[in-house]
Ligand SMILES: NC(=O)c1ccc[n+]([C@@H]2O[C@H](COP(=O)([O-])OP(=O)(O)OC[C@H]3O[C@@H](n4cnc5c(N)ncnc54)[C@H](O)[C@@H]3O)[C@@H](O)[C@H]2O)c1
């Protein structure tokens with residue numbers, strides 16, 4: 001099958017490379033010439049394990065990249081993997097994907113072949129029908145529903161494990177409003193369904209849009225709930241991880257996403273929970289539980305600072321911040337919990353020295369005046385305290401490095417450091 005993927009970011013590049021690996025002929029389309037040139041050389045512009053290998057195998061063969069939307073005319077299906085960022089009030093800004101939908105319509109105008117346009121981006125219920133289909137119709141100069149049809153196929157991959165998440169999903173959600181579109185979507189995923197045997201969920205377009213938000217809202221809520229339980233555990237001197245291990249044995253709860261600590265960040269959970277809250281409010285429903293899920297998350301970095309202040313007079317102190325990315329395995333710092341932690345330290349007059357194995361340059365753009373170390377031991381050397389913000393594996397083996405601290409106070413927000421008698425160790429929820 002000939003597939004076009006519009007947008008070559010985290011999602012677009014991953015799905016383009018994986019579709020090629022599944023045997024499809026894929027054209028990746030992006031407005032950024034540098035991204036396109038790199039893709040044609042077999043290089044990713046993002047850091048994802050396994051992606052470079054797939055690209056170098058398929059670039060120039062089953063995978064090509066271009067800035068020209070007209071390449072869509074030779075394809076059977078086009079996936080829209082464009083950004084859907086937040087506005088100030090938390091609602092989604094669909095203008096980029098609307099523009100992309102219009103360009104796809106223009107490229108298809110006057111053609112005679114049947115074509116399925118699939119929304120891959122995360123969009124609030126109603127967006128595809130109320131904004132994207134009209135944009136395609138506007139560009140194509142014809143109504144959607146006959147030759148051109150539209151489907152919705154939300155994506156559940158995680159950064160840091162995007163390739164394996166895409167190729168080995170628990171479920172594939174196929175959103176469409178007619179049998180022809182469902183069947184065409186299913187033939188795109190047929191090689192993956194045969195190989196990985198995921199559950200296949202046939203849904204309407206609106207249901208597919210909502211499944212994505214419900215999925216992310218549920219996961220973010222699960223983490224906030226275990227964080228709330230963890231905060232209570234800390235007050236009682238109980239280790240929340242032992243409690244999580246026990247409750248995770250209940251199949252109805254499940255063991256995943258029960259790691260309590262400094263909370264959730266990244267490009268998805270904060271944006272998507274906010275978009276769902278805003279959409280609910282606009283529809284006349286007050287999403288009080290989701291408001292609290294965010295409030296608990298916002299509080300966790302402050303709780304870390306309060307724990308630090310129990311042991312260190314922070315004003316004028318040298319404080320090391322270990323871990324800057326929002327999770328290990330990525331250089332992405334969007335909504336990283338390290339950002340409010342550094343802001344809080346700077347407000348309190350601390351002298352901050354930060355370290356991350358891959359995200360330093362991204363954080364330097366945000367905080368140019370903070371000192372950045374080349375290793376965790378360099379950051380710890382002479383520090384009066386440290387906040388551990390990301391669960392990078394290397395932080396589990398710091399042992400001797402803490403001995404270089406002026407006072408070895410370690411506040412762990414991710415339960416990654418091994419406590420020992422030579423350090424003053426505080427876990428956030430244990
Ligand atoms: N990042 C994730 O882990 C993830 C997972 C699931 C779903 N999503 C959703 O997928 C969507 C895309 O997210 P992402 O993280 O891949 O975004 P991204 O910002 O990483 O990439 C978007 C790409 O689109 C390109 N682009 C922008 N405007 C364009 C246009 N008019 N035409 C062609 N290309 C254009 C940009 O140059 C960029 O390469 C969002 O809705 C997001 O919520 C993201």
Ligand SMILES: O=c1ccn([C@@H]2O[C@H](COP(=O)(O)OP(=O)(O)O[C@H]3O[C@H](CO)[C@@H](O)[C@H](O)[C@H]3O)[C@@H](O)[C@H]2O)c(=O)[nH]1
Nearest residue numbers: 155156157158159223257258259263264265266268326327
């Ligand atoms: O038990 C846990 C699990 C995660 N986190 C934090 O939660 C955030 C998000 O982690 P994760 O879900 O692994 O990464 P993302 O790449 O943001 O993936 C989420 O967001 C994507 C974009 O929508 C979805 O596709 C994925 O299914 C969904 O897991 C990170 O800050 C983690 O540190 C915790 O604090 N405790």
